[in-house]
Amino acid sequence: MAHPTQPETRRSRRERALASAPLPTRRELRARTQARAARSGRRHPPSVYLRRRLIVGGAAVLVVAGMVSGATGIASLVSGSDSAADGSAAVASGEAATGMPRATVLPAPAQTAVPLGADGTEAEAAPGGGALCDLPAFREALDSGSDADAIAAAGGAEAFRSAVASGGAPCIDLHAADRTWVVVNKQNALDPIDYWPEPxxxxxxxxxxxxxxxxxxxxxxxxxxxxxxxxxxxxxxxxxxxxxxxxxxxxxxxxxxxxxxxxxxxxxxxxxxxxxxxxxxxxxxxxxxxxxxxxxxxxxxxxxxxxxxxxxxxxxxxxxxxxxxxxxxxxxxxxxxxxxxxxxxxxxxxxxxxxxxxxxxxxxxxxxxx
Incomplete structure (x- = not known):
């Protein structure tokens, strides 16, 4: 063990930074879901190969349905019905049948990574929907050295806290000894380590x-x-x-x-x-x-x-x-x-x-x- 008064080294700080993992990838989220399912006795979700087979099969069914619909429209035109309603329907079906059959494909749901707060719930977005550190007013207040102004520019204390907790504010340094929000603990040494506050x-x-x-x-x-x-x-x-x-x-x-x-x-x-x-x-x-x-x-x-x-x-x-x-x-x-x-x-x-x-x-x- 190092000397009890030995300060944090650059190496330990770099290792701690690497330990602060970014948001999980889709593969990691999928692995976690499968692990939770296994623990609760549920079956694993279908494999990627199986899902692709199901999608292809569904698309084929839709194509066949479109061809049947086109054939029905042509039959309506040939029947020569005098009904105006039937005639309109026949024309519409005939127009659909003149081209290649089309299958309706539902768009896949968006899979945007959502930052999570410390309690695992969805974190609030920064004002204006963008990353907090990209807001010019916030960066200006942060660079000026006024903690109160930076918090106000973030949209208030809770918006500031949420941005930090979700990992969406990398420009906020919780090591900086001169900030009121500095967190110093057994894993987080002061920067600089010999800091002396003034006045x-x-x-x-x-x-x-x-x-x-x-x-x-x-x-x-x-x-x-x-x-x-x-x-x-x-x-x-x-x-x-x-x-x-x-x-x-x-x-x-x-x-x-x-x-x-x-x-x-x-x-x-x-x-x-x-x-x-x-x-x-x-x-x-x-x-x-x-x-x-x-x-x-x-x-x-x-x-x-x-x-x-x-x-x-x-x-x-x-x-x-x-x-x-x-x-x-x-x-x-x-x-x-x-x-x-x-x-x-x-x-x-x-x-x-x-x-x-x-x-x-x-x-x-x-x-x-x-």
Whole structure:
């Protein structure tokens, strides 16, 4: 196994990119259908050879029917009926019979590949019916560096999320450390791996037990969250930890490994380059009614309950939920808030999502690649 602090290499990143398979081909879909049919006890669908024989046979029947219809029309003309209706029908049949018999062929149904969302259902198309990355307004907003403008140009947070989850927005890089939508986990390292967010600030009017710096926009949002919790009777909320640099995460992770062993350390502390705290978008909070407590004591408090129900109003989510270890790779941390912006956080909450991996249609990341 590689050194526990070894960052993701170009080779591992390339292997992960290759592992992100494109939409299945028709052959793969057909194989999956046959496999499902076998498991459920149904017979396999007819082979390609058999289907061709059936189509040819059906076309032959139609040709014979056309020849019979033409012969009937000729007989009607010869009969010389004086009825106007019969005469009209005879003329029409005779005209049809003057040419070569034609078989009616039904067009085959379209087989356009439909992108699927994370839940397996059909994903919404990008505005205007085209690929999101081909929309000039979206590309302009994305290139300008404004995350909020890019989300708006995509047609809103849900359209943005759906495009990413369906694989229809390759221009959106979930590795990019400076984006609010970055997903950093055990399978997804930061890019660049030694990223340092700027500008940074401390949340005004918020108590802290240590450090407390974070991205400036996150600090402003946290100040609003803490003020609202106070005004709505939930109590005081303070900051235990905000931004941690790559080098600090090296020391932090080594301490956990020394105390708990690597397997247990990996459940509670990220390896360097894989920590949300390095983005400046994550903050650990504590309850501060009669002095600030510890992060371990945050769960079950009025502040914790209020945060779980209301954090999305201010752009935050509880990143590592109870029972989600198999997806996130971390134990339940009700104190760990992650800022993704109010637009995406609103879509996250209204959609009932529990992890960013599910939100963006990414595979679970319970373990490191190495």
């Amino acid at each position: 940074q600030a401390r949340a005004e009017g918020v108590e802290r037990t240590s450090g407390g710096h974070m991205r400036a926009d996150v600090a402003a949002a946290l100040s609003q969250l803490v003020s609202a919790a106070r005004d709505e009777g939930a109590g005081e909320i303070g900051v235990n930890s905000g931004f941690r640099s790559y080098d600090l995460q090296v020391a932090t992770y080594r301490d956990y490994v020394g105390q708990l062993g690597q397997a247990n350390a990996d459940l509670t502390s990220a390896r360097p380059g894989h920590s949300e705290h390095q983005t400046g978008l994550a903050v650990d909070v504590v309850a501060c009614d009669d002095g600030c407590g510890t992060i371990e004591g945050f769960g079950g408090t009025p502040q914790s309950d209020w945060v779980a129900a209301n954090a999305h109003r201010f752009g935050f989510i509880v990143r590592y939920g109870d029972g989600d270890t198999a997806t996130t790779g971390y134990e339940y941390e009700p104190w760990h808030l992650r800022y993704i912006g109010p637009e995406l956080a609103g879509a996250y909450a209204s959609g009932g999502y529990r992890t960013l991996e599910d939100f963006f249609g990414m595979p679970p990341a319970p373990d490191y690649a190495d």
